[in-house]
Amino acid sequence: MSNIDQDQRTETPGTQTGMQPVRCTECLTRVLVRKSVWAQTSVKWTEEALDLCRERPASAEGNLPRDQFVGCETLRAAIRDATVQGSLELADQDAP
Amino acid sequence: MHMVRVNPEQTDRYTPQASPARFARGWHCLGMSRRFNTAGAHSLQAFGRRVQVQSYPDVSPRVLLDEPGHQRELPAFEQDGLLFAWHDPQENPPPAHLSIPRITGHDAANCAEGPGWSNWSWKETILTAQTGQVVEHLVRLANSTHVTAGDPLYFKNVFEGHRATQYFEGPLHHSYQLQEPAPQGAKILLANSVASYFGPAVMISQLDYVLEDRSLDAVVLTAHYPIDEQHLVLMTGVMVRTEQPPDPELKAVAAGHSTQILRSITNAVHSRLQRSQDEDSGKIPGADSPVAALRRWYGQFFVDAYDVDSGMTDRFEYEVDTTMPMDLWTRSSARNLILRRVNGKQLA
Numbered sequence: 001m002s003n004i005d006q007d008q009r010t011e012t013p014g015t016q017t018g019m020q021p022v023r024c025t026e027c028l029t030r031v032l033v034r035k036s037v038w039a040q041t042s043v044k045w046t047e048e049a050l051d052l053c054r055e056r057p058a059s060a061e062g063n064l065p066r067d068q069f070v071g072c073e074t075l076r077a078a079i080r081d082a083t084v085q086g087s088l089e090l091a092d093q094d095a096p
Numbered sequence: 097m098h099m100v101r102v103n104p105e106q107t108d109r110y111t112p113q114a115s116p117a118r119f120a121r122g123w124h125c126l127g128m129s130r131r132f133n134t135a136g137a138h139s140l141q142a143f144g145r146r147v148q149v150q151s152y153p154d155v156s157p158r159v160l161l162d163e164p165g166h167q168r169e170l171p172a173f174e175q176d177g178l179l180f181a182w183h184d185p186q187e188n189p190p191p192a193h194l195s196i197p198r199i200t201g202h203d204a205a206n207c208a209e210g211p212g213w214s215n216w217s218w219k220e221t222i223l224t225a226q227t228g229q230v231v232e233h234l235v236r237l238a239n240s241t242h243v244t245a246g247d248p249l250y251f252k253n254v255f256e257g258h259r260a261t262q263y264f265e266g267p268l269h270h271s272y273q274l275q276e277p278a279p280q281g282a283k284i285l286l287a288n289s290v291a292s293y294f295g296p297a298v299m300i301s302q303l304d305y306v307l308e309d310r311s312l313d314a315v316v317l318t319a320h321y322p323i324d325e326q327h328l329v330l331m332t333g334v335m336v337r338t339e340q341p342p343d344p345e346l347k348a349v350a351a352g353h354s355t356q357i358l359r360s361i362t363n364a365v366h367s368r369l370q371r372s373q374d375e376d377s378g379k380i381p382g383a384d385s386p387v388a389a390l391r392r393w394y395g396q397f398f399v400d401a402y403d404v405d406s407g408m409t410d411r412f413e414y415e416v417d418t419t420m421p422m423d424l425w426t427r428s429s430a431r432n433l434i435l436r437r438v439n440g441k442q443l444a
Contacts, residue, residue, distance in 0.1 A: 045411035
């Protein structure tokens with residue numbers, strides 16, 4: 001199963017910046033992602049996408065820096081796998 | 097470039113500009129509250145106006161902004177030994193969810209047993225710069241000289257609502273190392289830090305430093321307030337976790353580190369101002385870059401509250417992680433654990 005919606009790519013705001021939609025494998029939330037190289041990832045959330053995330057409500061959140069929600073690990077894995085499978089393209093193809 | 101290290105009481109000599117500039121909406125730190133503790137009026141220049149801090153015995157100080165023809169009182173409070181004031185051009189009261197978190201918690205400084213927090217080691221300086229140029233420091237770490245190429249590194253910026261957070265784990269660049277360490281002072285080998293701006297002007301950093309001979313647990317507060325459009329007061333305070341009574345060596349480390357952080361930010365702002373006058377001037381950062389994300393986020397504090405839109409406040413993450421190369425990921429147990437949980441079966 002691919003984590004990426006190929007058919008919606010052209011219609012999604014943000015694609016002009018090279019961002020591609022990726023679905024989380026856990027909750028089917030959809031975010032916009034840009035990976036310039038393997039080690040670099042940008043993720044743009046919407047309010048609706050945040051509401052769908054199942055990992056966030058399960059984490060104890062506070063206001064101090066170390067108590068905040070760092071990010072969804074399941075989504076992180078989904079983005080890495082989409083990259084390995086080739087369905088999420090690296091924006092900077094020439095870089096290692 | 098004009099930069100002087102002064103006692104902030106002397107900032108009166110800057111005459112605010114006549115044109116009505118717009119200054120950020122949000123909580124601003126005006127400095128250590130003990131500076132304002134003596135009864136009477138203390139004046140400083142901020143937000144293009146004269147600000148008077150009126151102190152009384154046993155009550156919180158009042159912060160008054162001189163407007164043409166009248167004085168406006170700014171909401172203010174003391175916390176962790178610091179004085180904060182709420183500035184809003186629309187003069188609305190501060191929403192509760194924008195409050196600055198308490199740093200010391202309930203195990204505060206002077207508990208009788210076990211480690212507590214040292215007092216602030218506090219430094220202030222005046223910069224000829226705009227506030228946004230100081231705030232950009234938060235995102236410049238990933239692709240700057242702070243990071244030595246090839247070192248394993250985890251770096252992440254998260255923007256959401258009124259908060260902007262930076263995660264960093266890796267070797268500390270030499271510009272942050274103590275330049276005049278205590279005689280037995282040790283080099284910082286590894287830093288793990290999480291820092292958040294709470295609104296436009298107050299940043300709290302929680303730091304773990306691994307030194308050659310021990311680890312150091314510190315909190316750094318970095319804050320600024322505008323004097324006028326072209327000048328600002330930049331402040332850094334460092335608290336370290338220490339046994340009580342405080343270890344004198346740790347106090348020296350905190351004082352040295354406070355100076356070093358102030359110097360490092362100041363130098364970074366200066367060199368960036370210099371660079372932007374040279375080759376960078378024509379470049380517009382890509383919309384997915386952390387600089388662009390920071391500028392979108394920072395913009396929310398300069399429009400009316402009604403005009404804040406989701407593009408300024410929606411969650412945006414920018415991550416650089418060199419600790420998990422692709423080939424390691426494809427055969428890692430971390431990946432399998434996550435995917436097994438997701439798919440409910442063991443993967444080949």
